[in-house]
Amino acid sequence: MKDLIKIREEIDDIDSQIIELYEKRMGLTTEVAEYKISTGKQVLDKQREKEKLDKAEAQVKDEKNRYGVRELFEQIMSMSRKRQYQLLVSQGLGEKIEFELVDKLPFENAKIVYQGVEGAYSQLAMQAYFGKNADNFHVDTWRDAMEAIKNGQADYAVLPIENSSAGIVSENYDLLVEYDNYIVAEQTIKIEHALLGVPGAEISDITCVYSHPQSFLQSVDFLNEHRDWEQIRLANNAVSAKKVSMEGKKNQAAIASSINAELYGLKILKEHINYSADNSTRFIIVTAKKVYTKExxxxxxxxxxxxxxxxxxxxxxxxxxxxxxxxxxxxxxxxxxxxxxxxxxxxxxxxxxxxxxxxxxxxxxxxxxxxxxxxx
The missing domain is CATH 3.30.70.260 (ACT domain)
Structure with a gap:
């Protein structure tokens, strides 16, 4: 049996040869890229790569190495393509990026749209980013907000994209694909849910609670203490608070931010019912213009x-x-x-x-x- 040091020396010698051959091969990549630039030929040639991989695999003598050699050459050819892409970009042949670099986002006289009603977290995010005096209005759904930008009724929309506890807002990911609206900024808001009821109500009176589905998830520990409560999903927390206020029933409650208590004349039955003290939601600011700033x-x-x-x-x-x-x-x-x-x-x-x-x-x-x- 060979001494381990001797084996490692042989491996080091082979590795040095691999490095030398790799650099030589990548050098030829430059010549390939120059040819493709001059002829307009695509970098990725799937048929050529498949033939090359099949040929490399067929040359392997030890069956145990067959898939390893194929993977090795897949990586080598992948790195070769990436080097070619770099050369194409350096020659001004990269992808045409149609976004405009601006000194600052044009907020003057801008109209902002958010989903929900007064008291929604989207409103709080809007105020945090644009200021409390921003010209704004609200709509029923996130799609309505995207439509408002598309139709020129609003310049910017504020949309939730991710909560630190409940995860992504999947519908808004899909809307970013569907609409030609683009992200220009983001704003994170700390989420602090409270249980709100009508004046005179107590927690013992509650049999039904309204909220957005994600708020139920974020308050699961508290709700597990009240498994007999009926949970009814609504489009927005502030909508839930407004419904409880309008119907005036002592057995109904809403999960929403405490600001809604003042807005809709409700009583805070319990504060901080979301299970995570670090719970926050990230909102995106979208617009119809393809712009970005130097920041x-x-x-x-x-x-x-x-x-x-x-x-x-x-x-x-x-x-x-x-x-x-x-x-x-x-x-x-x-x-x-x-x-x-x-x-x-x-x-x-x-x-x-x-x-x-x-x-x-x-x-x-x-x-x-x-x-x-x-x-x-």
């Missing part, structure tokens, strides 16, 4: 990929290769495509960054579809 530091995109093994890994590798920090990834089913998904990714950077442009070039070439949702 922008985060990009949101979505993409669709072929329904085949390794597709997602290949897409995410563009971020790794270009040293881009990915902040978040979510998936949503694609309508009318059974068990196929659209992926939403947030990552650090600005659209003018070379690394970002390289990654976007690679994604646009290899994904089925890509949409930039905003730089903010």
């Amino acid at each position: 922008a530091k985060k990009i949101s995109i979505c993409f669709e990929i072929p329904h085949e093994s390794g597709s997602l890994y290949r897409m995410l590798s563009h971020f790794i290769f270009n040293n881009i920090n990915m902040v978040k990834i979510e998936s949503r089913p694609i309508k009318d495509k059974s068990f196929e998904y659209r992926f939403f990714v947030e990552f650090e950077g600005k659209l003018t960054d070379g690394a970002v442009q390289n990654a976007l070039k690679g994604l646009s070439e290899e994904a089925s579809a890509v949409k930039i949702l905003g730089n903010y």
Whole structure:
């Protein structure tokens, strides 16, 4: 049996040869890219790659190494493509990014729309970002808010996108794909739920509670102490508070922010009923214009990929290769495509960054579809 030190020395020698050959191969990648630039040929040639992988696999003598060699060459060719994308971008042949860099967002005389009624957390987020004196109005649904921007009734909309306890607001992810509205900013609001009832009511009187579905989830520990209460879902917490106020029944309560007690003449039966003291909701500010500011530091995109093994890994590798920090990834089913998904990714950077442009070039070439949702 060989000494371990001797074995490691042989491995080191082989690794040095691999590095030398890798650098030589990547050098040839430059020549390939120059040829493709001059001829307009696509970087990704799926048929050529398949033939190459099949040939490499067939050359393997030890059956145990067959899949490993195929994976090795998949990675080598993937890195070769990424280097070619970098060269294309450096020659001004990257993806055309139709977003305008502006000094600041145009808020003067802007009209803001949010979903819900007075007292909704969306209103609080709107006030936190635009100020309490902003010209604003509210609508019934998130779709209505997107329509208001599309139809020119509003300049900006405030939409919840994620709660730290209950997760993403999936409908708003889907609306970002459906509408040509784009994220220009975000605002995080701390969520503090209270149980509200009519004047004179006590917790012992309650048999029915109204709220948004996510607020039920965020208050699950408290509600587990009152399993006999009927839980009725409504579109918005403030709507729930308004309903309790209007109907005036002592057995009804609403889960909402405490500000609604003052707005709708209700009594706070119990404060801080959400189970997480750090519960917060992130809201996005969207508009119809493709703009971003020099302070922008985060990009949101979505993409669709072929329904085949390794597709997602290949897409995410563009971020790794270009040293881009990915902040978040979510998936949503694609309508009318059974068990196929659209992926939403947030990552650090600005659209003018070379690394970002390289990654976007690679994604646009290899994904089925890509949409930039905003730089903010």
